[in-house]
Amino acid sequence: MNYDFLQCEIEDNIAIVTINRPPLNPLNTAVFNELGSLMSELDMDPEVKVVIITGSGEKAFVAGADLHQMMNLSHVGMMEMNKISRNVFSQIENISKPVIAAINGLALGGGLELALVCDFRISSEKAKYAFPEVGLGIIPGGGGTQRLQRIVGQGVAKELLYFGDMFNADKALDIHLVHKVVPADEVLQTAKEWAGRLAEKPxxxxxxxxxxxxxxxxxxxxxxxxxxxxxxxxxxxxxxxxxxxxxxxxxxxxxxxxx
Incomplete structure (x- = not known):
């Protein structure tokens, strides 16, 4: 498995996928295409029972989509990128194996949308969250408006989407956006522990x-x-x-x- 922007390690039936575009790990078309290809491989691999997705470094899980790419796209080009992102997010959401997001830092915009399509979300106590799109004159386009309200309820979702404010891990836990908050140096290990328990299930x-x-x-x-x-x-x-x-x-x- 050789990818430009992803790293993948498989150990004890657990695949650890790291998005590697430091320091903020932004999502662009190339990353989406690689994620789609890798997820197809992992879905078909009988040795893989659980998938963990995380970001490289300590600053960000994924701090949104790549604005430098977006700014230079035509309307048609943006719609094509949006279609790719939506398809890949749905693919991850419906992969036949459990997927855990190990949120090691900023999860903003498209990064938060990526976390939402995972079955479980383990958060660093230092992680920050937001859907900041409204401040850019746009809205979430990777399923955020739909998946968020199904998890936290419509009222809370509207507050987060309308204002676009950043919030911390404690609030994310309070509104049931994440399943567990742990110290920063325990995020991946906690995700591995959850994955290990799941790997023992039928x-x-x-x-x-x-x-x-x-x-x-x-x-x-x-x-x-x-x-x-x-x-x-x-x-x-x-x-x-x-x-x-x-x-x-x-x-x-x-x-x-x-x-």
Whole structure:
């Protein structure tokens, strides 16, 4: 896996993806294309059970989109970049494996949108957050207006989007934007610990939970229950289900094979 702006290490069934454009790790078309390609590889890799996304250095997770590129784009060019970003964010959101954002610093604009498409968000106590787009005369274009309100509620989302103010990790935790806040030097290790626990779970069960939750969030309750039923059936048909139930009866730790 050779990329210009990404680093990827795989250890103990966990892929650690680092966006490497220091010091602020801004997103541009090249980064989006690389993320899309890498995520496809990791999704298909049977050795990878969990993905962690983080930023290089200590200053930023991702401090937004690359404004230098955006300023020089025509309207048509900007719409093309926006389409690429939206597609890649949706790809990350719906990859068949759990994805954890290890937020080591600034998560602004597109960087916060990237964090929102991850299943879990572990934040440094020094991290800062904002959707500052309104101050630039634009709005979030990578799904921020839609995903944010689904996580924090419409009222809080409007406050953050309308004013564009920066806020700290404690507020991010209070509004349930992030799942856990830890000291700066413990962010990646905490993400690895969460990933390690997830890697021990039966793969198909996790996949079906993610499918049921993500897909069900966008339909009515009856349709969601139908989706859940289909996912339940798929999980029940696995060898891991048999092993899990047998291990429970025998009072031992299950040994899952991903089958």
């Amino acid at each position: 793969i198909m069960a996790l996949r079906m939970i993610k499918t049921a939750v993500n897909t069900g969030a966008n339909v009515d309750i009856e349709s969601g229950l139908t989706i859940e039923s289909a996912c339940f059936s798929n999980a029940f048909a696995t060898e891991d289900r048999k092993e899990g139930m047998q291990a429970f009866v025998e009072k031992r730790k299950p040994v899952y094979t991903g089958q």
